[in-house]
Amino acid sequence: MLFAAERQDRTAAPDLRRESVQGTLGRLWSAIWTLIGRAPAQADDETSAPPNWRRLAGTAVLAGFSLVLIAVGQGLGRAGSEHAAPVFWSASLALVLTCTYAALRPESGRLERLINLIVLGQSLHLLKIIYSPTIFAGFDEYLHFRTALDIFELHALFANNPLLPVSPLYPGLELVTVSMAALTGLGIFPVAIILVALIRFVSVATCFLLFEAVSGSSRLATIGVLVTMSSTSFVSFHGQYAYETLAFAFFLLVLYCTLRLESATPYERRRLAALALLLLPAISITHHLTSYLTAALVTGAVLLMVLRPVPGQPRALALLVAAAACIMPPLWKLIVSAPMGDYVGPHLLTAFGDLKALLSGTHSGRQLFIGVDGVQAPLVLRVIGIMSILVIGIGLLFGFFRALTFRRPGTAETGRRFRTWPSSAVVLLALLGASFPATVIFKLTSAGWEVGNRLGTFAMIGAAFVCGLSVTHFWHQRLPERAGRIGLATVLSLTIVGGMFNGWGAALRSGYQVAGDGLSMEPLGLAVAEWSREVLGEGNRFVADRTNAIFASTFGRQIVLSTLNGDPATADLYFGDRFGYYERNIISNGFVNFILVDRRLPSAAPKVGHYYEPGDLQQNEDLPPRQRDLTKFDHSNEIDRVLDAGAILVYDVSKIRK
Amino acid sequence: MKRIGLVLLWAGAVWLCAQNKPLAPLSALLVIPVLSFFPGWLLLRALRIELRGLEILLFSIALSWTILIACGFALNPFGALDETGWLIATGGAMALLAWLAPAGSAKRLRLLSYRPHIDVIALSGFVLALVLTIGSVGLAAWQEHFYRPFEVLELWMRLRNDAAELRVGLHNGDLQERVVRLEIRGERRLIHVGTPMILKPGQTVTRSFIIPPTPEQAPERIEALLFDTENRVLRRTHVTIGDVLAAGRIEKEPDE
Numbered sequence: 001m002l003f004a005a006e007r008q009d010r011t012a013a014p015d016l017r018r019e020s021v022q023g024t025l026g027r028l029w030s031a032i033w034t035l036i037g038r039a040p041a042q043a044d045d046e047t048s049a050p051p052n053w054r055r056l057a058g059t060a061v062l063a064g065f066s067l068v069l070i071a072v073g074q075g076l077g078r079a080g081s082e083h084a085a086p087v088f089w090s091a092s093l094a095l096v097l098t099c100t101y102a103a104l105r106p107e108s109g110r111l112e113r114l115i116n117l118i119v120l121g122q123s124l125h126l127l128k129i130i131y132s133p134t135i136f137a138g139f140d141e142y143l144h145f146r147t148a149l150d151i152f153e154l155h156a157l158f159a160n161n162p163l164l165p166v167s168p169l170y171p172g173l174e175l176v177t178v179s180m181a182a183l184t185g186l187g188i189f190p191v192a193i194i195l196v197a198l199i200r201f202v203s204v205a206t207c208f209l210l211f212e213a214v215s216g217s218s219r220l221a222t223i224g225v226l227v228t229m230s231s232t233s234f235v236s237f238h239g240q241y242a243y244e245t246l247a248f249a250f251f252l253l254v255l256y257c258t259l260r261l262e263s264a265t266p267y268e269r270r271r272l273a274a275l276a277l278l279l280l281p282a283i284s285i286t287h288h289l290t291s292y293l294t295a296a297l298v299t300g301a302v303l304l305m306v307l308r309p310v311p312g313q314p315r316a317l318a319l320l321v322a323a324a325a326c327i328m329p330p331l332w333k334l335i336v337s338a339p340m341g342d343y344v345g346p347h348l349l350t351a352f353g354d355l356k357a358l359l360s361g362t363h364s365g366r367q368l369f370i371g372v373d374g375v376q377a378p379l380v381l382r383v384i385g386i387m388s389i390l391v392i393g394i395g396l397l398f399g400f401f402r403a404l405t406f407r408r409p410g411t412a413e414t415g416r417r418f419r420t421w422p423s424s425a426v427v428l429l430a431l432l433g434a435s436f437p438a439t440v441i442f443k444l445t446s447a448g449w450e451v452g453n454r455l456g457t458f459a460m461i462g463a464a465f466v467c468g469l470s471v472t473h474f475w476h477q478r479l480p481e482r483a484g485r486i487g488l489a490t491v492l493s494l495t496i497v498g499g500m501f502n503g504w505g506a507a508l509r510s511g512y513q514v515a516g517d518g519l520s521m522e523p524l525g526l527a528v529a530e531w532s533r534e535v536l537g538e539g540n541r542f543v544a545d546r547t548n549a550i551f552a553s554t555f556g557r558q559i560v561l562s563t564l565n566g567d568p569a570t571a572d573l574y575f576g577d578r579f580g581y582y583e584r585n586i587i588s589n590g591f592v593n594f595i596l597v598d599r600r601l602p603s604a605a606p607k608v609g610h611y612y613e614p615g616d617l618q619q620n621e622d623l624p625p626r627q628r629d630l631t632k633f634d635h636s637n638e639i640d641r642v643l644d645a646g647a648i649l650v651y652d653v654s655k656i657r658k
Numbered sequence: 659m660k661r662i663g664l665v666l667l668w669a670g671a672v673w674l675c676a677q678n679k680p681l682a683p684l685s686a687l688l689v690i691p692v693l694s695f696f697p698g699w700l701l702l703r704a705l706r707i708e709l710r711g712l713e714i715l716l717f718s719i720a721l722s723w724t725i726l727i728a729c730g731f732a733l734n735p736f737g738a739l740d741e742t743g744w745l746i747a748t749g750g751a752m753a754l755l756a757w758l759a760p761a762g763s764a765k766r767l768r769l770l771s772y773r774p775h776i777d778v779i780a781l782s783g784f785v786l787a788l789v790l791t792i793g794s795v796g797l798a799a800w801q802e803h804f805y806r807p808f809e810v811l812e813l814w815m816r817l818r819n820d821a822a823e824l825r826v827g828l829h830n831g832d833l834q835e836r837v838v839r840l841e842i843r844g845e846r847r848l849i850h851v852g853t854p855m856i857l858k859p860g861q862t863v864t865r866s867f868i869i870p871p872t873p874e875q876a877p878e879r880i881e882a883l884l885f886d887t888e889n890r891v892l893r894r895t896h897v898t899i900g901d902v903l904a905a906g907r908i909e910k911e912p913d914e
Binding site for chain 2 (some may be wrong): 050127185194201271285304522523524531634
């Protein structure tokens with residue numbers, strides 16, 4: 001008996017051990033699942049409460065004070081004061097914190113939350129206006145300004161834009177601007193800033209409606225929109241006058257229509273599909289990349305709806321919307337013969353090449369927070385910048401699996417026969433959010449930064465929803481009431497300010513900087529461009545550095561030579577003190593009339609990485625042109641110095657061209 | 659008919675504002691809010707698409723943009739993307755949509771489900787916020803007006819069609835007036851010596867000079883120099899008159 005019992009114990013021991021291991025693993029998995037996956041159905045927000053107007057007015061007043069301080073900070077920055085950065089960044093943080101805290105108050109109704117978000121969105125737009133209140137400050141803005149001016153002055157579409165030949169082929173934004181400018185008599189710039197403010201309003205409100213419709217929670221939607229605002233492109237890239245800004249608003253509306261198809265009534269589905277079909281052509285005409293990404297995301301959503309084995313899915317309407325989304329971008333490309341492959345292809349190839357090099361360790365990647373001129377950002381801002389990425393990463397970790405199993409409160413659970421994902425809309429947002437880390441890796445590379453920044457904006461929509469879900473369904477229950485709210489508002493505010501810093505490092509003005517886009521724009525360059533139009537007439541073929549080229553192209557209405565337009569590279573004209581065959585050939589082949597020389601360029605390294613054309617600095621051993629390189633044109637009898645404006649000279653080289 | 663009448667009234671008012679310069683600011687108030695909302699709203703009505711609350715506002719704005727884009731494409735073949743063309747196209751589109759929209763059944767646009775009650779304190783707060791916001795932009799514009807890191811003083815020189823006539827221009831783009839003196843020189847000859855002149859802020863001065871030919875008829879570099887009151891050269895431009903090279907001839911590269 002004893003032996004039998006011992007034998008039984010010996011055979012039972014491994015089973016017990018296995019059970020014990022399984023138990024431990026089970027408990028471990030249960031603990032992990034509690035952390036990252038369990039999603040108690042809840043909607044812990046009061047949505048019907050009317051807004052407290054006094055509270056809203058208080059928030060608006062505090063935001064107004066912050067904006068005044070921001071303007072003071074910008075003034076100090078121009079004057080070169082060391083107090084500029086603390087004043088500017090503290091005021092920016094105060095502005096964001098005020099609106100964020102007000103939007104997150106538990107007693108706020110949905111309208112109050114939404115108004116707070118709109119106040120914050122518009123305030124962040126005002127940040128750009130305060131940066132440059134009378135002219136555009138972004139390089140890209142001038143590319144579209146030129147297209148708008150062409151339509152406005154030539155009364156025709158598709159005029160050649162040498163700085164960005166693809167821009168006139170996608171004239172949606174410019175047509176809206178020109179229609180209003182023509183009828184109001186205002187210039188392009190005032191209409192553009194009003195239009196961008198409207199676009200910002202539509203984007204913020206649509207994002208809120210989208211998250212709210214999918215989740216059924218205005219609190220989650222508020223947090224989601226706040227996280228969206230922490231995108232590197234929210235303040236600067238999507239706050240600028242460029243075609244993607246308008247196309248992104250259209251994209252959000254189409255996404256809203258598509259994702260709502262699933263939960264809508266049959267009548268609502270028809271009207272949502274009709275709205276999507278009306279807006280899809282507008283995206284295709286406005287921006288190429290956005291139209292292709294819209295097609296991809298709409299198709300993804302529709303696939304999820306079609307594959308979901310649940311009766312009553314809006315398959316036919318969804319397929320119709322997806323078909324339209326997929327057909328329209330290539331159709332428009334075909335109609336206008338847009339050279340998309342030549343334009344986008346090289347960017348993508350270089351970006352993937354850089355990414356491969358980074359992952360294989362053969363390239364160390366981009367130096368973060370250090371400009372080409374070697375200036376490093378302050379430590380506090382670097383920490384906030386990194387923190388803003390980490391916060392989103394943490395949000396994704398705690399929200400991704402919850403999103404996959406998320407069920408909108410009030411929706412019925414499907415029967416056992418149809419065990420499937422509860423919501424195709426949420427799954428699409430979760431998968432979109434999961435792609436966000438990949439865009440961050442792109443941003444670590446030199447050439448892939450732009451690709452990461454563009455795609456990151458779209459991935460951020462998904463990431464923001466997942467982060468919102470992680471707060472409402474995980475963090476909220478673990479944080480004490482008041483302290484948790486203050487902590488959440490602070491973290492989100494720092495994330496937004498960090499995102500703004502990551503995307504727009506030069507948000508604070510300084511004195512004149514060499515090749516620094518907005519920081520290089522000052523009255524002298526503007527006066528020279530206006531002089532060229534007045535004295536030389538329009539349509540001369542001009543060669544100039546990056547900043548003066550955009551001024552000459554827009555205010556000067558000149559044809560600036562650009563390799564994007566098939567013109568010969570002209571940077572070599574400025575390097576070297578000899579003026580020989582090579583330089584003459586560039587002038588002859590490019591049919592150059594005038595060369596603009598900016599004598600300030602040798603004083604510093606270029607802020608954006610090049611003086612004239614991408615790669616010029618690297619081709620010349622990272623050395624700027626010398627003063628004697630720039631004044632070599634004075635020694636030729638065939639070249640006339642037709643303008644001396646001190647720091648800027650203009651040479652007439654028409655005799656060589658002949 | 660009432661809606662079509664309103665559209666025609668709007669178009670007439672915009673046209674009137676465009677004809678009278680003093681009314682120009684009014685046209686911004688007439689055009690931007692109307693064109694940003696009504697075309698889209700009328701399209702929604704015409705298509706019998708009923709939306710709720712904020713959705714109406716958002717889709718009306720987006721569809722208005724879509725209609726403006728469509729109007730632009732409609733005008734382009736006629737080369738009519740000017741003020742009149744836009745007025746006819748937008749007014750026509752809105753009139754057509756107003757005619758297509760079902761009459762009488764338009765629900766009042768309601769963004770709120772209740773009547774908002776805004777008290778005086780809240781209203782004063784919003785007014786103060788608006789003043790602060792406008793003030794911040796005004797302050798930024800004022801700072802930008804005075805931001806002049808480099809002096810804006812331009813001297814230019816161009817040969818007119820007749821190669822013997824030289825046109826010289828001066829522009830003071832700074833905020834202070836300047837006293838300058840202009841001098842025109844040829845090779846080994848002084849063509850013009852000007853007296854000191856005051857350039858007021860924003861002032862542009864142009865002068866024409868007939869250059870007397872040299873006995874040799876050789877190419878000559880003509881220089882314009884701008885001096886300050888202490889006879890320091892501020893600006894210098896030059897043009898060469900006479901044929902320097904025959905067309906198509908390539909100068910020999912100098913030996914290293």
